[in-house]
Amino acid sequence: MEKQFLQLIHDHQEIIYKISALYRDSKEDREDLFQEIVYQLWKSYPGFRGASKVSTWMYRIALNTALAIYRKPRLKIDHYPELPPKLHSLREESISENEDRLFEALGKLSDAEKAIVALYLDEFSYKEMAAITGFSETNIGVRLNRIKNKLKEIIK
């Protein structure tokens, strides 16, 4: 079972990476969350019967872990009111500029909005998004419009 699990996670690990980058600011915190999600997926794996898509199961566990799990206290990180043009030079060099700016922009959303936008960007249907987040389908649409406007303001 462990071999199957590791192959599955290895093939879909970009989901864990993206959720970690979306919900944590520092490299260390992202690594911790990545590990926490892998651990939680492993614990939940015996109950995963393949009734839902692998990505749905992984997003569900990853988002639940990011939002509702013990997080160690950390220093408050001040966000810039606008994106600095040379933002990429302020953070770890391994992250590309585009990716850095993407996560910086998305990082300004609330935790609930981050979950919606992550699922939207990975092309989940409104129905799937509603099932994972607990919002109604109508509410997903409303919130997506607000998120679009918010992001327009952020990247203006």
Added chain:
Amino acid sequence: MELDEFKSGWRNAGNRIKSQEDLEKMTKLVNHPVIKRIKTRLAIQIVVLLLFLLVYYDWFDGDQKPLYANLALVTGLVLYVLNDVVGYLSLMKPVGESNLRQSVLDYLMRVKRLSFFSLLVTLLYSSSIVIFFTSTIVFTKEKWLVLLFSTVIVCQLIILSSKLWSRWIKKLNQQIKDFDVDDNRTA
């Protein structure tokens, strides 16, 4: 810029591949960054408290104290250790597969429960130590002052701890509010 324009960036993110060996290590509790730290601290705390339980009777003249003082001390210490173990086990609990809103709600309830018992047990534990050490003391003005000073310190620690718990609960409440406010708007 439209939200859809973020899609290519999102799709391309996360190409920093971890090997299966790295992933395998992450499934082991022993390598868990946060839990490992908590577990070590818990183990040290339990060993120290149990050692204290073994020696206190001889070192601190337990035989000369009244029975109620001995019972209070032992109960306080055992409650303290139990509370730590329950808190640890609660952290070990895997996240559920319910929806995100429900998951945060469940977590909030768990944190509220933990905070209540943690503060209560700290209060009982501190009181039990005071009861034990003051049970046979003939109080003078200086000793009253020492007792008062110790009580103030303990109260400060409890207030500080309560503020930390409150901050955590407030953040979770805010998350719930984020979910509910929008649902009310579209209802």
